[in-house]
Amino acid sequence: MKIFGYKPTATAWIGLAIITIFILIAIFADAIAPYSESESVGQTWDDPSFANWIGTDNIGRDMLSRLIFGARMTIGVALVTTILSFIIGTTAGFLAAVGGTVIDQILSRIVDVMLSIPLLIFALIILSVFGSSIMTLILTLAILDSTRVFRLARAVATNLVVMEYVEAARLRGEGLWWIMRREILPNALPPMISEFGLRFCFNFLFVASLSFLGLGIQPPYADWGGMVRDNGKAISFGIPAPLWPAMAIAMMTVGVNLVVDWILSINSRPSGASAEM
């Protein structure tokens, strides 16, 4: 089987399988989960039983159901954030490359200033000032993350802008928007797609860590980072409760990385194998 005309490697298949399963779980959470997101069904940290397959959490909610709904929240927020940050970052990056020195200088210096402030601190400040609704969370992360996307998009586009087909479009009298959308974007896609995977991973971990710090997704919504925090103390009683969400975070990250590795290897691979060396 081929994807985008390329045959995935064995590890890429594993990654694809993990991502697909998690995404299916996120979409069909309502149908799969045995209990609802916030209903209390037992005691604190019950052992795994037939009713609660991997036990209950710190206030007696079913761990498995929380994990399933957590997938929806954590992955969903990370995905929307990444898409938004790519829309902002790519547009600005292409504009900087195509629009001439003045636009480039203005955008690049703004981004330099933003990049000089540590990401986590910046996010913490904004979230504590504006409060942590899902909307603010997504917007904050997307804007902060788009500075990283801007850097790549600008670099890729700068190499494409000097191509003669772009010059031909300029000579035809095409506007900036056409040049960005039709001449540059299709050629910039391969590196941007692998970057998308990496940025998604990063945002996913970032959302989880913000939730772990209590500034991310707020209760009663379930999310993996928050679940690690809520159940953290259990580990000192020898109860594995926080390990379940932690494992989900790790698996998703590894899965996306396996796929990204494969995409990167397609981009950097020479047209064929060398032999007789």
Place this chain on the structure above:
Amino acid sequence: MTRQVDETILKLTDLRVEAVSGAVLVDNVSLELKRGEVMGLIGESGAGKSTIGLASMVYARAGCRITGGKVEIQGVDVRSLDADGRRARRGQRIAYIAQSAAASFNPAHRLMDQVIEMPVSHGLMTETEAKAWALELFRALDLPNPDTFGDRYPHQVSGGQLQRAMAAMAMSCRPDILVLDEPTTALDVTTQIEVLALLKKLIRDYNMAALYISHDLAVVAQVADRVMVLRHGKMVELGDTEQILLQPHMDYTKALVAERKAADKIAVIATSAQGTAAISADNVTGIYGTFTAVKGVSLSVSRGETVAVVGESGSGKSSLARLIVGLLPTSTGNVKLHGEVLPPALAERNRNTLRKIQLIYQQPDVALNPRQTIGEIIGRPVAFYFNRTPSEVKARVAELLRLVGLPEDYAGRLSTALSGGQKQRICIARALAAEPDVIICDEPTSALDQLVADEILKLLKQLQDDLGVGYLFITHDLGIVRRIAHRTAVMLKGEIVAQGPTAQIFAPPFHPYTEKLLSSVPEMRTDWLDEVLAKRSI
């Protein structure tokens, strides 16, 4: 060690190279090379010339494999050796000189360090010995200030000098065999002559053997004792240089020879009735930073007329084109379209002005967006300038494809699947889609094979007869100028040194620079190079 005079030092037997995809790149080619002998490999791109050159070092490019045959260097079958054995031969016994010297040097290291790297790393010479030998080579290759030449970085020397530095690098281990892969193709005719003469001297003085790969028969004729003609990876003909030039046996060789000879002739093209100028440059000057690329040039092109601009690289030909289209704003002087002064900068010109001046590039590969279909590429100017409906655009694209001699169903393909000549046809179709008055052709055939280039020239001529479009034809190839230009302007260091009807430019009395250019174009005689050099040294 006494060296036998007619010792065979390189022998390829039934060599076969295949791509991973299964395509046969070189099909059972055999050749023998004796010491002191130069063999020319001639053919179009895709003929397998370079593949054979590399295979004689038992090296195949990524995606290719040597699947059969023997490669013997001084009687040792190198294919049967392990990696160490092969490495010991590459560079030491057989060395390679590539077409693009600029791409073959590391820009971050000084030339001397790169030239002595090989003998030192192979343990053949100490650093001091290698440096002394490199200096001797720099001197033999007639490089300026040979004692300090090695201290420079690659970007600090000219293309011709870099090509010679590369010859020095190849010679650094005193190899027995040189593989020269189009070593002068990227150079101007005037520089080419110097490099050719030096390479020839080098091979003779150090009693080496060489494989000389080129697409230009006239160049090969100057250096090769024997010539092998290749096509599609197969040998077409092998013979003494004289025989190939004068009495080719095979039809393909005859076509190649005839094609090259046609370029030597001056086709007298009558100056067309001079209409009013469609575009004219009036005493224009173009400046990049502090460098004046074009100085006070005046030139005009009418509809139905071809005006050639010739000169070496760096003479300001392309800058002149950029001035006219507005990519480089004029510092002084005006560009006029039908007598009307155009704004100097591209952004201030209106759509209809842009439409009337179109540009065709040298490299069709980078002039076409690899992610757009041909229908999109050609259809865009139609929709953009004339506001046609999608179905009208489609019909017009089909018509344009027919006009440039391509099947209509190409509209759905990506340009990446096409050959160089086909891509250039697409570029021409895109320019025609705007229904321009003048097309500026910036070396449109330089990146193409001879036979393909000839087809493109015929097409351009045909289109001019049918549509009455004018061409400003920028080229360094005097053969092309003679065949297609009504008028010619010769550029040197940003200025036009001679301008007039082509027949007049190419007839005495010449401007001294025109004469130098003309006499530097290789002719189809084996003794041409020696004659020219003899004449110049007087």
